[in-house]
Amino acid sequence: MSEVLLVEKLDGHIAKLTINRPDKLNALNAEVRGAIFRALDDLAGDDDVRVLVITGAGDKAFIAGADISEFKDARPVEQYRSMQRGSIYAAIQNFPKPVIAMINGFCLGGGCELAMSCDMRVASTRAKIGQPEINLGLIPGAGGTQRLPRLVGEGWAMRLIMSGELISGQKAAEIGLVEVAVEPEDLEAHVMELAGNIGARSPMALQAAKESIQAARRMPLDEGLRFERSWFALLFSTDDMAEGVDAFLEKRKAEFTGS
Ligand code: COA
Secondary structure (H helix, E strand, O other): OOOOEEEEEEOOOEEEEEEOOHHHOOOEOHHHHHHHHHHHHHHHOOOOOOEEEEEEOOOOEEEOOEOHHHOOOOOHHHHHHHHHHOOHHHHHHHOOOOEEEEEOOEEEOHHHHHHHHOOEEEEEOOOEEEOHHHHHOOOOOOOHHHHHHHHHOHHHHHHHHHHOOOEEHHHHHHHOOOOEEEOHHHHHHHHHHHHHHHHOOOHHHHHHHHHHHHHHHHOOHHHHHHHHHHHHHHHHHOHHHHHHHHHHHOOOOOOOOOO
8 A cells, every 4th residue: 555545445345545645735646646556456356345435635635636846847758658658537437336536625637637537526515626727838638628528518618727717616516517515524424425325236237337328428329328238138147136136026125246
């Protein structure tokens, strides 16, 4: 376990990753990115984990963006290659289990892009969220121009990216950048209840749901419907589906084993 990233396994098939550089507002440097890659790789193969929560250490920041000190003297070709080599954003999007961003404070630049790579987002009402790269003479480089308009529409994406303005968690919920904003003192309990609820489900069904919903972004409707139907039929091969149906008919709670 690297100390810039805390990895915890909690009851209810939940794993929690905490970016742990609170003195730098949890800015993402190469060490954190490497630790996230390794943790995702381990947790993807850990059958006991069915849902992942990502958050930031301390009460001030989720992630205040890429570590800007790494931009000083960075050259375009190396920058392009390092971003092409592998991205934590793609690794989160393609992680085979649901991922929830628990946004507890500043969620800026690469932090906002990381949150948008997650499957769900819950924010503290007092979080500050935005894409302030324009202040550095930059634009978002980890999906902000692509994922933000898909979530909030083109106008809000233009406004946030071009002005660098930060919005509250409350406002982010109003425009659809996060699904829910809750009072800071309720954030952890809200997210853990959601994660526990999801973690009690069949992991194969969760993966099928994630892949099928993501397919809606890139497939025309008829292709997406076919993709969904294939997953639906495939799930009839799982013990979990048999258990879910039996449990319903026997009026008891299903116990999913992941097989
Ligand atoms: N990269 C590197 N270091 C960062 C950082 C980042 N993205 N964001 C914050 N930090 C560091 C600060 O340099 C400071 O370090 P220091 O104590 O060694 O000087 C520490 O975190 C605390 O930040 P500070 O600026 O003192 O806190 P603040 O409450 O006054 O301001 C912010 C908070 C978030 C408004 C401000 O830190 C900020 O604008 N950060 C950059 C955000 C950004 O542009 N992100 C996108 C990058 S592409």
